[in-house]
Amino acid sequence: MYNFTSVPQSLLTNPGADFKYEYYFGVPLLSGISANMGSTGFSAYSLFANDGVDFNTKLRDVVFSTTRKDHLALNEQVEIFNGGFKLGDWFENKGYISFGLYHEFDFLSYMPKDLAILALDGNRDYVGKVFNLGDLNVKSEMVSVLHVGYHKNVSEKLILGARAKIYSSAFNATSTKNSGYIYTIPGTTTAYEQVIYSRLKLNTSGISKYTAEDYDGDVVSDIRKKALFGGDLGLGFDLGFTYYPQKNVQLTASIIDVGFIKHSKDVESYTYEGVYKYEGINPNFISGGTTANIYDEFKDAIPLDTLFTKYTTWRPTKLNASYQYSFGTSSDEDCVCTGQEKDYKNAVGAQFFAMSTPRTPITALTAYYRRSLFSTLQMKATYTLDNYSSKNIGLGLSANLGKFNMYFMADNLLEYKDVSKANSLSFQFGFNFIFKDNNEPN
Template sequence: MKKALLILILILQFSSFAQNKQLLYNFTSIPQSSLVNPGADVSYKYYFGVPLLSGVSANIGSNSFSAYDLFADNGVDFNDKVRNIINKSSANDKTQVNQQLEIFSGGFRVGGVDSQSYISFGAYQEFDFLMYFPKDMAILALDGNQNYIGKSFNLADVNVRAEVLSVFHVGFHKKVSKKLVLGGRAKIYSSGANATSTKNSGYIYTGQGTGTNMYTQIIESNLELKTSGISKFTKDEYEGSIPKDIAHNTFLNGSLGLGFDAGLTYYIQDNLQFTASILDVGFIRQSKDIETLTYKGTYRYDGVNPNFDAVNEPKNIFDEFDAAIPRDTLYNKYTTWRPIKFNSSIQYSFGESRYDGECNCKGSSERRYLNAVGAQVFARTMPKEPYVALTAFYKRSIFEKLDFKATYTVDTYSFTNLGLGLSGTLGKFNIYGLVDNVFQYRDITKAKSLAFQFGLNFIFQDPKY
């Protein structure tokens, strides 16, 4: 059981990659770029995405080890591999998983032929997971406390949250002047399942007592797990399908919440552009199928280290432990806040060109540029400290309807993250593909992070913009 728990923790660590979409950000030939900046400078008559295929993204990675470290056929004992991974990991190592699937999307111009105001709308499904590596608990599960007399194992290392939800949104975007574009988006969240355990504290301590084999063992516990939309699946009488029931709850049948995005684009000069956006400022009121489990209290044992076997079962010790740190179940509603994300970039364009064709997806500025370079910063709120990433990028219009973007990103997971993206339009049909960490594809077993996005859209452009 201990080994199974450790393997589960380590496998989850493979999925640690923040929701940074630096390739999509300000890649304005892709309509979905407005999802990461509602104030992106795009213009169109209207567009609509191919249902279920307009925006698909997934990411996986680890900031401390790779699959190769755990499963390599190199003659090293598996238990030693696990121990090496735990020893080199820290309690600040994070597991982050984010997956999104756009259900439908669209947008259209409002206000007449000369208007530069647009409305966009859509819905997407999202899975979001965050876990800090519980190093002290992993050591205790693997080695026990025999070699750690005098050490306190920190229960605050248990820090995890996960959610499956859908997001329905509508946005408004307007070019208010030649220099300034503003945009905002309202969101309705529907949470199908949520688990949150992020405010834990306490410790497990074993100290040397007086005399041979005499010990003092103290457990100070303040553990809490809040769940919504999950508890019915653990009941013996449940006979349904968990995936189907979670999917049913996710689309406006679960706990509801509200949020908003906001963004802008400002032209300092015709070829010098500043952008910024803030995303997912919102909350969900968890109110459906709610259950909170708590283990709170203090247990102290003084004496000979107990022998927990079938012959000498210390029933009185278990009874004392249950009385000192009881398991309580509460049914109170609770509020979860969405992880807020911030983007900002500065972009310098050069290589002026004029397009004679129908499509212009780069914005409505009169001047067109073939090249652009710049820098972007991304930040996301987390329970312990914010995640921050810095990106340098280069964009190029290869042909009139084929655009290329390359990014180089530095964050806590990698200093060698090179990303490549293409967006092409054939007639009205737009297809795009974005891939992060391309160097890692040489041997994905040694990869510490991988990410991709792709989508299909139909874009109907106004030739005058």
């Protein structure tokens, strides 16, 4: 989608994109639908292949073949409405306004490797190993985003844009700042010495009332109401630009979702914090039947507490940058490009993408080729190196039927022959009505 300016939604990836139409509006609920999934280290096939191997064996293989840096990420986005229009006539050049509302769901979890090994095997065979409780790192959120953007050609070579956003969080669950350890070593006076140091915390908002025993409402209806700015609120912004050092050379960059959400409604935080030291044989913390009330001592040393304090989360910030070289002059009848690009049928380029996470950023480098096939059809083919795959080939199409625009895009096309083996998949499509500027050549 980035810099695919025949599609209005490209403004959401760069508010300073070279996009010049009189006005446009999206088909409500159908102007932009996207979903993507990415998993490093394993695929669905690794766990669920019908190959006669026991699931527990597959699970162990996945756990021991991955690292704490591997992660699972899910995202889906649905536009409720979207539109834009030019301010003043073409010669006044007062800029362009775009606006809209979209719903977004995010989930990100890193592999809790040490905790998974401890759950599968216990610590009997790992005397001397330190299990890192900080491996637990997970976040999930559903938000609605109301936005308004402005961009303007400040010169023949430079376009600047900005977008303001209001976030409304329907629910959030975040556990990303954990620390602690568990280790067992041979004791000096007893069989074993075991130490547990825990600083675990799960922050939640908008969830606790649905898990209460006396809740008798409609979960779907309640979340829908929260999504329409009945949840926790936050603010954010996007910035971007397009620059032409030469007529057929283009540089772009954008930073998206620099923002936060203040969680204060229906807030509950759960903590396991404390230190416990035990000397003797390995205690059974589950049954509570050990001598000397070891189980009660453990609960007193590392209690489960519930807090009701406000907290703040930051949105996953995305950074984009691209270089593009255009070539192959065309007649106006052949070209559906906009702005400085209207004299060229072909373009090749490279794009860099990075997104912040609680640990290391998710990054991608894409090479692409874009071509105007007909006066009403544009194509963009991509090859991407990212955290998930080294053979990610994607394709995007944008077609205009009169004022009606439709677009379809998908990544990792080679994996569609067996999606269960794919480490990442993404697609997006939508439908808009676009009205060209009467003073601009078609």
